[in-house]
Amino acid sequence: MILRPLFLLLVALVSCSAQAQLLSQLALDSVRTYRNLEKALKEPEKVYRLDLSGQKLKELPESVRQFKNLNALDLGRNKLRTLPDWIGEFRYMQEFSAGQNKFARVPEGICQWTELRRFDMHKNALEGLPACMGALNKVEVMDLWSNDLGTYPKELEGMTSVKFIDLRVIQYEQEEMEHIVGLFPKAKIYFSESCNCGTP
Numbered sequence: 001m002i003l004r005p006l007f008l009l010l011v012a013l014v015s016c017s018a019q020a021q022l023l024s025q026l027a028l029d030s031v032r033t034y035r036n037l038e039k040a041l042k043e044p045e046k047v048y049r050l051d052l053s054g055q056k057l058k059e060l061p062e063s064v065r066q067f068k069n070l071n072a073l074d075l076g077r078n079k080l081r082t083l084p085d086w087i088g089e090f091r092y093m094q095e096f097s098a099g100q101n102k103f104a105r106v107p108e109g110i111c112q113w114t115e116l117r118r119f120d121m122h123k124n125a126l127e128g129l130p131a132c133m134g135a136l137n138k139v140e141v142m143d144l145w146s147n148d149l150g151t152y153p154k155e156l157e158g159m160t161s162v163k164f165i166d167l168r169v170i171q172y173e174q175e176e177m178e179h180i181v182g183l184f185p186k187a188k189i190y191f192s193e194s195c196n197c198g199t200p
Helices: 003-019 025-030 037-041 062-066 085-089 108-112 131-135 154-158 174-183
Strands: 049-051 072-074 095-097 118-120 141-143 164-167 188-191
Touching: 037 062, 085 108, 108 131, 131 154, 154 174, 174 188
Parallel strands: 049 072, 072 095, 095 118, 118 141, 141 164, 164 188
Antiparallel strands: none
C-alpha cells in the first residue's frame, strides 16, 4: 500500500524534471555540454549547455534558435560583431560567454535574460554597457577586461546581485573608477592602475 504513493510521487518528480527548463546551478554544472551543432540539432530539447567557441563564426546560425531550453552559451574566440534580435528568446539563459570577439556594443537582446547570472565579454571592443542591463538583478559575475568601456548608465544600480567585476586592461581616471564603484557597492572590482589622464 505504501509503495503505490511512493511510485506516484516518483513519476511526478520525473515528469516535472523532464519539463523543467531553468536548471539549478548544480544541475547546470553536471549536464552535457554540446560542442557539435549538428549533433545538438538532433535532440534540441536536451540542449541546456552549448559551446560554439573557436569556430570562426561571423554570425550566429539561425538553427541555434531551436534550443529553447538553453541555460548556458559559449561563443568565445569567434569573429562575431552582433547577435540576432532573437537572442533574447532564451529566457532561461544563466551563463553567457562571448570573450575574444569583435563586439563594439552589448546586444540589447541580452537584457531580456532575466535569469542571467554570469556575463563574460572580455577582449572585445565594447564602449559601454546599455542601461537596460540594470534590469538583470541576478547577475553575480561580469568578466569585461580588455574592452574600451567608458559608459556606465545610472540604471546599472539595479544589478544588485553583482559580486565580482573584472575591468582590468581598461584605462580609467580615478573619478571614473569611483563612479563605477558607486554603481556596484557590493562587488569586488578589479581595475588596472589609474592612468591619471587628466593630471598635467
